[in-house]
Amino acid sequence: MAIDFEAQAEDGEHPELAEAEAASSINITPLIDVLLVLLVMLIITIPVHFHAVNIELPNSGPATQSAPPPIVRIEVTASQQIVWNGVALSDRQDLENHLLAAAQFAPPPEIHVHAAPTTKYDSVAAVLSAAQRLGLQKIGVVGLDEYLPTSLPTNP
Template structure:
């Protein structure tokens, strides 16, 4: 009876070695992919002293009410003339554009907003924000 009571206490390490070898192969294959250099264009230091950025122009407040009427700085504006107005604002100083702040009524139609955003994209406006009341 004493011989049956002594259980086999050895650990089978073969599955552990198999898993470790698979992980080693995976790491060996993926490491060269991670070491590919990425070119980054960093700004170069110039001899000119740093000039403070110009003051940003006043933002353009564009409001769309529930009936689809668009207001440019609280004055009514037609959808057709928005793109030309935006282009004019961008061309004043392309590097220092005013921010377009869009405020929509919750019952406004999405189609009107889509036309406003398309006009802003066509006018190459880059500073666009949404106002939440």
């Protein structure tokens, strides 16, 4: 015995059957949402090495410990006398000859300039500029901490 739902729905005997037929199409929006979530999960789980770029990097050898550069102590006395590692120099040309010879070393030495408290600024500036002009790069004024107070004054 076959049942004709369409005929019964048209007659008005069973109104719920008419609604069931009208809503018989499937709503695919939730299915698309699920598929998009699965697609995102698939993209995230792709191994990282597929995205990597192969680059040939140079190999570096082991780090070598180089000897520290020699230190040259230049003193400028209160009487404008220039002393190179404890040896008094006759004039500025003698200083430039010593600086030129020191610049030829590999590695070039560090120049430590010590000035007496009453030395004129021009004398110290002449030593610093001569060292820089002749290509020495590690130049510093040393000994200023000798003249600093041992404790800082407090403001009352």
